[in-house]
Amino acid sequence: xxxxxxxxxxxxxxxxxxxxxxxxxxxxxxxxxxxxxxxxxxxxxxxxxxxxxxxxxxxxxxxxxxxxxxxxxxxxxxxxxxxxxxxxxxxxxxxxxxxxxxxxxxxxxxxxxxxxxxxxxxxxxxxxxxxxxxxxxxxxxxxxxxxxxxxxxxxxxxxxxxxxxxxxxxxxxxxxxxxxxxxxxxxxxxxxxxxxxxxxxxxxxxxxxxxxxxxxxxxxxxxxxxxxxxxxxxxxxxxxxxxxxxxxxxxxxxxxxxxxxxxxxxxxxxxxxxxxxxxxxxxxxxxxxxxxxxxxxxxxxxxxxxxxxxxxxxxxxxxxxxx
Amino acid sequence: xxxxxxxxxxxxxxxxxxxxxxxxxxxxxxxxxxxxxxxxxxxxxxxxxxxxxxxxxxxxxxxxxxxxxxxxxxxxxxxxxxxxxxxxxxxxxxxxxxxxxxxxxxxxxxxxxxxxxxxxxxxxxxxxxxxxxxxxxxxxxxxxxxxxxxxxxxxxxxxxxxxxxxxxxxxxxxxxxxxxxxxxxxxxxxxxxxxxxxxxxxxxxxxxxxxxxxxxxxxxxxxxxxxxxxxxxxxxxxxxxxxxxxxxxxxxxxxxxxxxxxxxxxxxxxxxxxxxxxxxxxxxxxxxxxxxxxx
Numbered sequence: 028x029x030x031x032x033x034x035x036x037x038x039x040x041x042x043x044x045x046x047x048x049x050x051x052x053x054x055x056x057x058x059x060x061x062x063x064x065x066x067x068x069x070x071x072x073x074x075x076x077x078x079x080x081x082x083x084x085x086x087x088x089x090x091x092x093x094x095x096x097x098x099x100x101x102x103x104x105x106x107x108x109x110x111x112x113x114x115x116x117x118x119x120x121x122x123x124x125x126x127x128x129x130x131x132x133x134x135x136x137x138x139x140x141x142x143x144x145x146x147x148x149x150x151x152x153x154x155x156x157x158x159x160x161x162x163x164x165x166x167x168x169x170x171x172x173x174x175x176x177x178x179x180x181x182x183x184x185x186x187x188x189x190x191x192x193x194x195x196x197x198x199x200x201x202x203x204x205x206x207x208x209x210x211x212x213x214x215x216x217x218x219x220x221x222x223x224x225x226x227x228x229x230x231x232x233x234x235x236x237x238x239x240x241x242x243x244x245x246x247x248x249x250x251x252x253x254x255x256x257x258x259x260x261x262x263x264x265x266x267x268x269x270x271x272x273x274x275x276x277x278x279x280x281x282x283x284x285x286x287x288x289x290x291x292x293x294x295x296x297x298x299x300x301x302x303x304x305x306x307x308x309x310x311x312x313x314x315x316x317x318x319x320x321x322x323x324x325x326x327x328x329x330x331x332x333x334x335x336x337x338x339x340x341x342x343x344x345x346x347x348x349x350x
Numbered sequence: 351x352x353x354x355x356x357x358x359x360x361x362x363x364x365x366x367x368x369x370x371x372x373x374x375x376x377x378x379x380x381x382x383x384x385x386x387x388x389x390x391x392x393x394x395x396x397x398x399x400x401x402x403x404x405x406x407x408x409x410x411x412x413x414x415x416x417x418x419x420x421x422x423x424x425x426x427x428x429x430x431x432x433x434x435x436x437x438x439x440x441x442x443x444x445x446x447x448x449x450x451x452x453x454x455x456x457x458x459x460x461x462x463x464x465x466x467x468x469x470x471x472x473x474x475x476x477x478x479x480x481x482x483x484x485x486x487x488x489x490x491x492x493x494x495x496x497x498x499x500x501x502x503x504x505x506x507x508x509x510x511x512x513x514x515x516x517x518x519x520x521x522x523x524x525x526x527x528x529x530x531x532x533x534x535x536x537x538x539x540x541x542x543x544x545x546x547x548x549x550x551x552x553x554x555x556x557x558x559x560x561x562x563x564x565x566x567x568x569x570x571x572x573x574x575x576x577x578x579x580x581x582x583x584x585x586x587x588x589x590x591x592x593x594x595x596x597x598x599x600x601x602x603x604x605x606x607x608x609x610x611x612x613x614x615x616x617x618x619x620x621x622x623x624x625x626x627x628x629x630x631x632x633x634x635x636x637x638x639x640x641x642x643x644x645x
Binding site: 325 | 392393441448450451454455456459465467469470583586588589622623626627629633637
């Protein structure tokens with residue numbers, strides 16, 4: 028038997044699980060409400076966007092066992108479309124975000140439809156190759172602004188009422204959307220649909236023999252993951268008022284894998300913790316320039332060799348709860 | 351000079367030649383990936399970084415030890431292959447019982463580390479490497495000008511590819527290798543040291559990548575990121591060809607190189623993406639790839 032990407036966690040009784048998750052959720056939300064008074068809001072907003080991105084990615088790797096090396100295409104292209112819609116078409120932020128997210132969904136449908144035709148390692152290579160193709164499209168397309176990207180994206184007024192140029196208003200908006208996204212993901216993985224996904228992860232052949240249309244389930248999960256990754260990218264475009272090639276580059280796909288792996292594959296809170304850690308690492312180590320990449324790579328290697336449950340996964344294992 | 355489809359022959363054959371050169375590298379790299387995948391069941395994401403290390407090894411040998419191209423062609427693959435052996439012993443060995451995706455993640459991390467270290471030491475701009483004296487110049491074939499070095503690269507990579515194919519498909523050692531791919535436990539029971547064979551196979555695959563790197567050094571500049579963009583294209587090549595057959599990997603590599611070269615002539619905007627588009631079409635029509643067993 029080979030070990031699966033995700034080791035099944037200690038089976039905890041449902042009530043205990045709900046309690047430990049509830050406590051963890053309440054603590055996280057409380058911390059995030061207090062946080063902007065102590066920490067630079069832009070940093071927090073960036074970390075929140077990446078937390079959503081990582082959780083969306085985790086939906087695939089952690090619960091279906093599919094490793095995508097191409098999630099940057101959803102994040103980046105959603106970011107481009109939102110920026111373009113807000114800046115050039117002058118749409119309000121809610122519509123711009125909707126357009127970006129919808130783009131990611133369509134892209135997810137196409138890329139997912141192609142990638143699920145192969146399994147395992149091939150799936151990873153196909154997603155990476157498709158993302159690289161979308162990178163070149165972004166490089167060559169006129170509206171993306173090439174190396175400069177789309178700069179000076181207006182944040183605008185949310186529903187014509189809330190001025191998102193206020194840092195606190197923007198923070199609360201991002202916090203609410205990201206929390207809604209996280210709750211949606213939690214809802215998905217705990218629905219009957221989510222149970223089927225886990226069954227596919229554990230034993231695809233058996234799921235097929237039980238009569239599930241495995242391809243359909245994988246595709247829906249892929250599209251959901253892509254869509255939520257796109258939502259994260261759209262938010263990011265408004266936070267930084269910028270969409271650039273960095274967002275569609277394969278290193279971005281690597282970043283999100285690292286966040287999820289470091290936090291804990293297939294845990295509810297792991298990707299959030301991983302996103303905050305990696306974003307913190309990137310900003311505090313920024314003075315060391317290129318060495319950040321080397322350190323990130325080394326963290327990757329250490330995680331795979333010694334630390335496959337990730338931080339939250341190890342914590343949950345030690346406490347014998349599910350987090 | 352004459353024209354074909356309104357394109358001057360010089361341009362057409364020039365791009366075809368460039369396509370063949372790229373194809374040689376695709377073939378060498380996807381061959382190495384296929385050999386490693388066969389034995390270790392992992393995709394070596396560090397393959398591009400190891401190709402880059404080969405090019406750097408040639409550059410450093412020349413700069414610091416005055417050792418030229420011909421010696422580097424032998425020394426660089428051995429040295430870089432040696433680092434591959436270390437990587438297998440130190441890291442990959444511990445992942446053997448796990449999902450193969452962990453191998454992909456680990457080698458991905460390694461690739462980032464290697465590229466980062468070289469970028470810190472040598473910057474991102476390319477460093478020039480001279481074509482060896484005996485291969486400078488070229489000859490006029492009437493319809494195009496053929497630089498000697500480029501002809502040499504195509505001939506050498508074809509020879510290396512065919513030799514590898516021969517070694518794996520037609521020799522005794524190769525038969526052990528193929529047997530161990532099928533059923534390592536049984537082969538071990540016959541008294542063959544399979545773990546050592548796995549280590550050496552990885553080292554060999556890495557050595558192939560390094561050899562490609564040395565060959566590439568005089569054509570492209572030597573730079574830390576020369577491998578990472580290439581390896582993604584090679585992944586697409588591998589998806590198109592499938593990793594079931596050695597000959598398949600070689601043929602697909604060369605063919606796609608030529609297709610890419612032709613695209614550069616007739617539709618230059620698409621030359622970056624044509625291989626990915628072909629991959630998408632192949633996935634739609636023939637999901638297992640041209641030479642693949644369903645994975």
